[in-house]
Amino acid sequence: DQQVxxxxxxxxxxxxxxxxxxxxxxxxxxxxxxxxxKYPAEGPTFLISISSIKDKNEDGRFTVFLNKSAKHLSLHIxxxxxxxxxxxxxxxxxxxxxxxxxxxxxxxxxxxxVIP
Amino acid sequence: NAGVTQTPKFQVLKTxxxxxxxxxxxxxxxxxxxxxxxxxxxLRLIHYSVGAGITDQGEVPNxxxxxxxxxxxxxxxxxSAAPSQTSxxxxxxxxxxxxxxxxxxxxxxxxxxx
Numbered sequence: 738d739q740q741v742x743x744x745x746x747x748x749x750x751x752x753x754x755x756x757x758x759x760x761x762x763x764x765x766x767x768x769x770x771x772x773x774x775k776y777p778a779e780g781p782t783f784l785i786s787i788s789s790i791k792d793k794n795e796d797g798r799f800t801v802f803l804n805k806s807a808k809h810l811s812l813h814i815x816x817x818x819x820x821x822x823x824x825x826x827x828x829x830x831x832x833x834x835x836x837x838x839x840x841x842x843x844x845x846x847x848x849x850x851v852i853p
Numbered sequence: 854n855a856g857v858t859q860t861p862k863f864q865v866l867k868t869x870x871x872x873x874x875x876x877x878x879x880x881x882x883x884x885x886x887x888x889x890x891x892x893x894x895x896l897r898l899i900h901y902s903v904g905a906g907i908t909d910q911g912e913v914p915n916x917x918x919x920x921x922x923x924x925x926x927x928x929x930x931x932x933s934a935a936p937s938q939t940s941x942x943x944x945x946x947x948x949x950x951x952x953x954x955x956x957x958x959x960x961x962x963x964x965x966x967x
Contacts, residue, residue: 746893771955780857780943780958781896826895840886840911841956845895 740764741829743844751852756814758847760827767829772812775824817851824848855879859944859959866934866966874929874962876944884947885927889940934966
């Protein structure tokens with residue numbers, strides 16, 4: 738059973754508009770969440786993260802929101818740029834579980850296309 | 854710094870052959886791991902290591918072996934390749950707990966088993 742779910746395989750957005758990528762999780766032990774960005778033929782690169790003690794974390798054009806009661810997080814990109822076109826993976830980790838803290842559980846990814 | 858280096862970038866194997874995917878990092882990261890990415894499946898953890906001499910299984914370990922004799926290297930061995938092991942393999946490393954430092958990924962090895 739998938740513990741981290743990204744239910745939208747793809748998303749298309751006009752340049753300059755907001756992109757919203759969603760992620761849901763089922764494991765209540767997860768309390769740290771990360772977003773990775775992946776271009777074709779490259780490895781994923783870390784984008785932004787949030788811990789469960791926060792409900793928002795911002796880094797430039799990227800903001801991640803966490804709704805712990807709903808087990809839902811979202812990544813907002815404002816404004817979207819053509820260079821943001823990539824696959825975005827949501828990932829989760831358990832902070833205080835020994836070896837589990839080293840492991841990330843990934844969603845299936847959402848392919849974002851930003852149209853010029 | 855080279856970061857995380859994976860070799861080879863591409864490989865075609867026949868069913869039953871064995872091979873080793875290489876992964877090396879030059880960042881003195883204590884944690885290393887191997888993931889596979891399949892279409893529509895995201896990234897799934899195969900094996901991981903929290904330091905030299907220490908390895909453990911991830912979500913999909915069957916058919917793979919690992920060892921960690923040095924901090925820098927974490928090779929992944931396919932014992933007897935099967936078509937189900939056709940995938941893109943990513944090696945990742947982290948200075949410490951992923952929650953604080955995130956992972957640095959290599960650029961991947963695309964493996965086809967025929």
